[in-house]
Amino acid sequence: MSGSAGMPGMYGTDPEGAAFLPAHFSPGDRVRVRAAIPPGHVRTPWYCRGRSGVVERLCGAFANPEELAYGRPGLPAQPLYRVRFQARELWPDYRENAADVVEIEIYQHWLETAPEDRP
Amino acid sequence: MSEPHDHRHGRDDEDSVSYYRTMEIAVRSLLIEKGIFSAQDVRRTVEAMDGRNYSRGARVVAHAWQDGAYRARLLANGTAAVEELGMQVGPLKLVVVENTPAVHNVVVCTLCSCYPRMLLGLPPDWYKSREYRSRVVREPRAVLADFGTALPADVTIRVHDSTADMRYMVLPMRPPASAGESAAQLERRISRDALVGTAVIDR
Numbered sequence: 240m241s242g243s244a245g246m247p248g249m250y251g252t253d254p255e256g257a258a259f260l261p262a263h264f265s266p267g268d269r270v271r272v273r274a275a276i277p278p279g280h281v282r283t284p285w286y287c288r289g290r291s292g293v294v295e296r297l298c299g300a301f302a303n304p305e306e307l308a309y310g311r312p313g314l315p316a317q318p319l320y321r322v323r324f325q326a327r328e329l330w331p332d333y334r335e336n337a338a339d340v341v342e343i344e345i346y347q348h349w350l351e352t353a354p355e356d357r358p
Numbered sequence: 359m360s361e362p363h364d365h366r367h368g369r370d371d372e373d374s375v376s377y378y379r380t381m382e383i384a385v386r387s388l389l390i391e392k393g394i395f396s397a398q399d400v401r402r403t404v405e406a407m408d409g410r411n412y413s414r415g416a417r418v419v420a421h422a423w424q425d426g427a428y429r430a431r432l433l434a435n436g437t438a439a440v441e442e443l444g445m446q447v448g449p450l451k452l453v454v455v456e457n458t459p460a461v462h463n464v465v466v467c468t469l470c471s472c473y474p475r476m477l478l479g480l481p482p483d484w485y486k487s488r489e490y491r492s493r494v495v496r497e498p499r500a501v502l503a504d505f506g507t508a509l510p511a512d513v514t515i516r517v518h519d520s521t522a523d524m525r526y527m528v529l530p531m532r533p534p535a536s537a538g539e540s541a542a543q544l545e546r547r548i549s550r551d552a553l554v555g556t557a558v559i560d561r
Contacts, residue, residue, distance in 0.1 A: 335497060
C-alpha cells in the first residue's frame with residue numbers, strides 16, 4: 240500500500256466508515272497491467288501482466304486481498320475493474336477466432352494508463 | 359525394503375495430514391471447545407453445502423427467459439435480481455453474462471476455483487482441475503469441443519476469469535423449441551454446464 244494514510248481528502252469512506260480509494264479509470268479507458276513480480280499472495284494472473292486492455296466496468300471498491308491474506312485489514316479498499324483483453328494480446332500465437340476476448344478482474348493498484356494513451 | 363514400486367492407484371487423501379489440514383483440525387477443535395459452534399453445526403453446514411445444486415441458478419434463468427424486464431435487471435445487477443426471487447447471494451457480487459447468437463460466455467477461475475456456489479452448488483472436479491483452468495483462457499474452442507460443444511466459427515468467445523470479488527453465471531440462449539413452456543418445464547431443460555458456459559442448451 241502507499242504510505243499516504245492520513246492525507247486529507249485522499250480517501251472516500253463508505254456508509255460504514257471504511258476508507259476506499261477513488262477510481263482513476265472509467266469504462267472504455269485503455270489500461271495496462273503492471274509487469275510486476277511481487278512476492279506473496281497476488282490475485283493478478285501471470286498471463287495478463289504487462290498486457291493492455293480496456294476497462295469494461297468498475298465493480299466497486301474491495302479490501303485488498305494481498306493484505307487480507309496476511310491478516311491485515313486491506314484498507315483503504317481498492318477499486319476493482321473488469322478489464323477486457325483481446326485473446327491475441329494475451330497470446331500472440333492465439334489460433335482461434337481473432338475477435339475472442341478474456342475478461343479479468345484487476346485491482347486498481349495493478350493498472351496504469353496504456354502507454355499509447357499517455358499524454 | 360526393495361526398490362520403490364509404483365502401485366498405479368491414487369493414494370487416500372486422509373493418509374496425508376498436510377500443513378493446512380492440521381491447521382483446519384486445530385482451529386475447528388478450538389472453536390468447538392470454546393463453544394463458538396458445535397460439531398453438529400459443522401456437520402449441518404457441510405451437509406447444506408453438499409446438498410446445494412444448480413437448481414437455484416436454473417430458477418433464475420427460467421425466470422429471465424420468461425420476463426424480459428427481469429432479464430434486463432438481472433444483467434444490470436445480478437445480486438439484486440437474485441435477491442428479488444427471495445434467494446441470498448452472500449457477500450460476493452453476482453455478475454450474469456448473456457449468451458447471444460454473436461457472443462458465447464464461459465467462466466473460469468485460473469487462480470483457484472471461485473464459482474457461484476450460492477446458485478450452482480459445489481464446483482465440479484473438472485472446474486477445479488489445472489487442465490481446465492489453464493486451457494480455457496488459451497484455447498476455449500478446443501476445451502468446449504472436449505465437452506461436446508461446437509460453436510459457429512463466427513461466434514466471439516468471451517472468457518471470464520473470476521479472479522476477485524465477482525462471481526459469474528452464464529445466461530444461456532433459450533432453445534426455440536421451448537416456446538410457451540412453464541417455468542418448471544424450462545428449468546428441466548437447463549444444465550449446470552450451460553450455466554458455466556461449457557455447454558449450450560440445444561434441446
